[in-house]
Amino acid sequence: MVLQKIQLRNKCKKLPLGAVWQVRRCLRWIDPSHLTGIQYIELIDTLPDVTPSSPAWYRHARATNRGTYAWYNEPTTNDCAGIVLNMSDLCYAVPSFLWWTTVPSLLITKVLAHEVAHHLRFTRGHIFLREERFKRDWQEEAAADGYAFDVIRRMRKRWSYWLGHEIIDIAAQVDYSLGVKSWKQKDYVKAASYWDKAMRLNSEHTYAAHWHGRAVAMLRSNRSEAGGRVKSVGVREVLDAPRASEDNS
Ligand SMILES: [Zn+2]
Numbered sequence: 001m002v003l004q005k006i007q008l009r010n011k012c013k014k015l016p017l018g019a020v021w022q023v024r025r026c027l028r029w030i031d032p033s034h035l036t037g038i039q040y041i042e043l044i045d046t047l048p049d050v051t052p053s054s055p056a057w058y059r060h061a062r063a064t065n066r067g068t069y070a071w072y073n074e075p076t077t078n079d080c081a082g083i084v085l086n087m088s089d090l091c092y093a094v095p096s097f098l099w100w101t102t103v104p105s106l107l108i109t110k111v112l113a114h115e116v117a118h119h120l121r122f123t124r125g126h127i128f129l130r131e132e133r134f135k136r137d138w139q140e141e142a143a144a145d146g147y148a149f150d151v152i153r154r155m156r157k158r159w160s161y162w163l164g165h166e167i168i169d170i171a172a173q174v175d176y177s178l179g180v181k182s183w184k185q186k187d188y189v190k191a192a193s194y195w196d197k198a199m200r201l202n203s204e205h206t207y208a209a210h211w212h213g214r215a216v217a218m219l220r221s222n223r224s225e226a227g228g229r230v231k232s233v234g235v236r237e238v239l240d241a242p243r244a245s246e247d248n249s
Pocket of ligand 1: 114118141144
């Protein structure tokens, strides 16, 4: 009943095949009572420009070129509460042949559940326990991650999601290895791109995060040696690509 009330607003120029089906599938894993008050889920593939009214976290995310997978919109006088999902970042690392599997379901649910936790915090004042207090933003972020982790843990009890989780790990490892191969060939654009994908699939892949940083530093250094000019389109794509593995909400 709650699910029918949530509007899916498609603002994507090119919506990945099955995206709406995937999002509805993800919503079914979240306690319906926790979704009360969320009126819409907006699917975007282009991040909005920074404006004077943009929140500080968003301005920081864009200024530092951090990846932004999703955020929670608190209700305003003009609109109800909702969640925005950046589908281009969410789907970037998923090969198209896996799009109808549980792989994207797990990746989307992870960020969607995290935003639902922020909604709980806003509406009822807590995520897990009434007495919980967050003095710092990171404490709320950690609790929201914990909420998402619980949802994913429930999903993985079903074999198809367990398998999806295994495939994500394997795909991340394949991308990591391809990154290593590209690095050895001194193709830093490709290396950064593969390690970026590995991080998006597995946000706990610390090796990919480390080496991605090294590859981007190498590209930036090459760019500055070239007098500030970007040597190729490929380099620009990597340098401009969002690449953090967490949302910034
Ligand atoms: Zn958050």
